[in-house]
Amino acid sequence: MSTVVPLKRQPADAKGYRILNRAAAVDHDEKRRVVAGLLATPAELSPKYFYDELGCALYGAICQLPEYYPTRTEIAIFRDHRTEIADAVGQGGQFVDLGAGDCCKAEGWLPFLNPSRYVAVDIAGPEIERSLARMAPDFPDIEMVGVVTDFSRALDLEGALLPGPATFFYPGSSIGNFTPEGALGFLSGVRRYFDDGREGSGLLIGVDGKKEKARLDAAYDDALGVTAAFNRNALLHLNRKFGFDFDLNGFLHRGFYNEAEGRVEMHLEAVRDQDVRIDGHVRHFATGERIHTENSYKYEPAAFIALLKGAGFDNVRIWSSPDRGYTVYFAT
Numbered sequence: 001m002s003t004v005v006p007l008k009r010q011p012a013d014a015k016g017y018r019i020l021n022r023a024a025a026v027d028h029d030e031k032r033r034v035v036a037g038l039l040a041t042p043a044e045l046s047p048k049y050f051y052d053e054l055g056c057a058l059y060g061a062i063c064q065l066p067e068y069y070p071t072r073t074e075i076a077i078f079r080d081h082r083t084e085i086a087d088a089v090g091q092g093g094q095f096v097d098l099g100a101g102d103c104c105k106a107e108g109w110l111p112f113l114n115p116s117r118y119v120a121v122d123i124a125g126p127e128i129e130r131s132l133a134r135m136a137p138d139f140p141d142i143e144m145v146g147v148v149t150d151f152s153r154a155l156d157l158e159g160a161l162l163p164g165p166a167t168f169f170y171p172g173s174s175i176g177n178f179t180p181e182g183a184l185g186f187l188s189g190v191r192r193y194f195d196d197g198r199e200g201s202g203l204l205i206g207v208d209g210k211k212e213k214a215r216l217d218a219a220y221d222d223a224l225g226v227t228a229a230f231n232r233n234a235l236l237h238l239n240r241k242f243g244f245d246f247d248l249n250g251f252l253h254r255g256f257y258n259e260a261e262g263r264v265e266m267h268l269e270a271v272r273d274q275d276v277r278i279d280g281h282v283r284h285f286a287t288g289e290r291i292h293t294e295n296s297y298k299y300e301p302a303a304f305i306a307l308l309k310g311a312g313f314d315n316v317r318i319w320s321s322p323d324r325g326y327t328v329y330f331a332t
């Protein structure tokens with residue numbers, strides 16, 4: 001039996017969507033930074049290299065895993081406190097989704113907040129273009145703008161944001177990918193957008209808390225091996241983007257909670273001695289040597305509120321999961 005799904009038609013006066021591609025501007029230093037990180041000891045790579053097309057799809061699969069609690073926990077907080085959070089945020093204005101990905105979490109908010117403009121910001125251009133094309137017909141009154149940019153360098157919303165209040169939305173505990181100092185800098189950058197004609201703006205952000213090691217270890221090293229594929233795919237991405245010759249079979253996934261540092265770490269570990277060609281260099285990896293690919297810092301509410309205050313936010317409201325393990329903050 002087949003099901004007929006009516007095609008979505010865009011109303012003639014629908015606002016539609018447009019994409020501002022900031023990633024198209026050549027970043028001459030990008031390759032140099034990647035090469036320097038890989039030649040260093042210990043080797044390191046920014047987690048932004050997870051998110052090519054396959055990486056975005058694998059992240060979507062991670063969110064479905066039984067061990068990966070953050071996505072479903074955060075969505076449950078949004079659902080359980082929908083009215084209170086919507087009242088705090090307010091109606092209208094602009095809604096800026098940082099690291100929007102498939103835009104699904106923001107999509108859940110749009111009918112409750114009725115923004116005039118939705119701005120989806122992400123390094124993964126095809127992912128947000130696809131998401132905005134999917135959403136635009138359902139929200140004909142909302143102007144949709146995609147900004148393809150790397151906000152770990154700077155949050156550049158030139159041309160995407162109008163004067164007037166904006167709610168910045170940063171779900172998924174992605175703030176944990178920054179070091180605490182980096183998070184302070186990033187949040188201060190968001191806070192600066194509130195000045196100069198954007199009084200009444202706010203930040204709605206979801207942050208994972210510290211919890212027992214076994215639960216965190218399982219969440220970042222699942223039995224099916226999806227997180228392992230997500231981590232190892234970064235090497236495929238590098239090979240394609242920069243012409244390196246990593247052998248995927250040469251590296252294993254490691255994901256574990258480092259209690260002393262208060263963060264989950266992901267690494268790629270060499271399973272044997274091997275040489276990799278990296279932009280004219282030959283990098284020898286000894287058996288057991290690792291490339292550090294991600295940190296995911298975990299914050300207790302008191303520590304995260306202190307970080308928000310340090311970044312210039314005066315008022316903070318919070319909503320936590322029943323086990324207090326995950327918290328959503330609204331800061332103004």
Ligand SMILES: C[S@@+](CC[C@H](N)C(=O)[O-])C[C@H]1O[C@@H](n2cnc3c(N)ncnc32)[C@H](O)[C@@H]1O
Nearest residue numbers: 048051099100101122123124150151152171172
């Ligand atoms: C963990 S996913 C979260 C996706 C979605 N917001 C959610 O909560 O499910 C992180 C998202 O941030 C994007 N991202 C990662 N690093 C970025 C960077 N440096 N600049 C812009 N976007 C980035 C990724 O492409 C990805 O869509």
